[in-house]
Amino acid sequence: MEKLKIAVCGCGGRSMAHIPHLKDFEEVEVVGYFDIRPERAEEKRAFVGTGKVYRESVEEMLDDCRPDALYICVPPDQHGAIEMAAIARGVNFFVEKPLALDMKTAEAIRDGAAEKGLITCVGFQDRYLDIVRMTREFLADHTVAFVDGSWVGGIPGAYWWPTYATSGGQIVEQNIHHFDLSRYLFGEPKSVYCAARKGLVTREGYDLHDVSCAVITFESGVIADIYTGCYVTRDHPGYKNGLRIHCTDAEVDYQLRNNVTFRTANSTQNFLRVENHEEAINRAYIDALKAGDQSLVRSPYADACKSLRLTLACNESIFTGKVVEL
Numbered sequence: 001m002e003k004l005k006i007a008v009c010g011c012g013g014r015s016m017a018h019i020p021h022l023k024d025f026e027e028v029e030v031v032g033y034f035d036i037r038p039e040r041a042e043e044k045r046a047f048v049g050t051g052k053v054y055r056e057s058v059e060e061m062l063d064d065c066r067p068d069a070l071y072i073c074v075p076p077d078q079h080g081a082i083e084m085a086a087i088a089r090g091v092n093f094f095v096e097k098p099l100a101l102d103m104k105t106a107e108a109i110r111d112g113a114a115e116k117g118l119i120t121c122v123g124f125q126d127r128y129l130d131i132v133r134m135t136r137e138f139l140a141d142h143t144v145a146f147v148d149g150s151w152v153g154g155i156p157g158a159y160w161w162p163t164y165a166t167s168g169g170q171i172v173e174q175n176i177h178h179f180d181l182s183r184y185l186f187g188e189p190k191s192v193y194c195a196a197r198k199g200l201v202t203r204e205g206y207d208l209h210d211v212s213c214a215v216i217t218f219e220s221g222v223i224a225d226i227y228t229g230c231y232v233t234r235d236h237p238g239y240k241n242g243l244r245i246h247c248t249d250a251e252v253d254y255q256l257r258n259n260v261t262f263r264t265a266n267s268t269q270n271f272l273r274v275e276n277h278e279e280a281i282n283r284a285y286i287d288a289l290k291a292g293d294q295s296l297v298r299s300p301y302a303d304a305c306k307s308l309r310l311t312l313a314c315n316e317s318i319f320t321g322k323v324v325e326l
Helices: 012-015 019-024 038-048 058-065 081-088 103-116 130-139 176-186 279-292 301-320
Strands: 004-009 026-033 052-054 069-071 092-095 120-122 144-152 189-197 213-219 223-229 242-247 253-254 259-263 267-272
Touching: 004 012, 004 058, 004 279, 012 019, 012 092, 019 279, 026 038, 026 058, 038 052, 052 058, 052 279, 058 081, 069 081, 081 092, 081 267, 120 279, 120 301, 130 176, 130 242, 130 253, 130 259, 130 267, 144 176, 176 213, 176 223, 176 242, 176 301, 189 301, 213 301
Parallel strands: 004 026, 004 069, 026 052, 069 092, 092 120, 144 223
Antiparallel strands: 144 242, 189 213, 213 223, 242 253, 253 259, 259 267
8 A cells, every 4th residue: 555645844842743643654754853943843753763864944845855745834924935735746634723823824824725626634632622513412402592612721841832922812823723623513603893901911021811701792692701811820720711601501511622411401411521532623624634535624724714714804803892793
């Protein structure tokens, strides 16, 4: 069996959400690694045991090893030229979120990939959770009234995370998972208003908002308020992140990537996550590449652009104080 050839651009921590699974898939061979810090690429090549490290550019890697697909795991402000290099060569790609920091870049990539008929995937792994599948099935029989959600914690250690210029802010970089999951569960948003505050976090070089609340109105009529915060100190007792979904005849409590509880008048059911969502998203993308079938991916680039637009609209609302129509 001829193996699918995969190259990786960006060999930092996030790449390890994918590389171990690619290593284990029998029909996959990792053939190339590129990182601005070559030692990280060398570490990943040694871990996998196959492929070549490239030191000049991602273009050099694509031209030499000619992969079937490129995994792009780079900081948020580095998107654009890498994807365009893949598109120019007709190389399919998987990209980690956030897929860009502005819609002009994302839409150019979206349109270029569509024109070439490339199979794409964005790393919204929550869509591949078994407990999310169960939630969608449960909601098919219940009417959602409103939703409240949260992603609250501290500040990650990545150098690019604490500034809007390099991360896009916590909504765009981190809580985009909840905004994407909300689209996946409740349909397309119609408008959003987002309020935020500063003053809780004092850190040199930090310019993000410490906490925000976005109120989203969906075309279906569902209203969701989603909180985002990075103000939590080490002394905090812990925060239960996830989505609380309030139906006319039921309650759903989705705890982030851990469990979901369904409550009705007659029963309470709790289900723990069983499947590995990172393995599942990689499995889905490799299967899509093998079959040449974009529909096997639950988070294609074109759809992910809509989640990016929603989170960027939250930032726009914060800075203008206005409701943003979508």
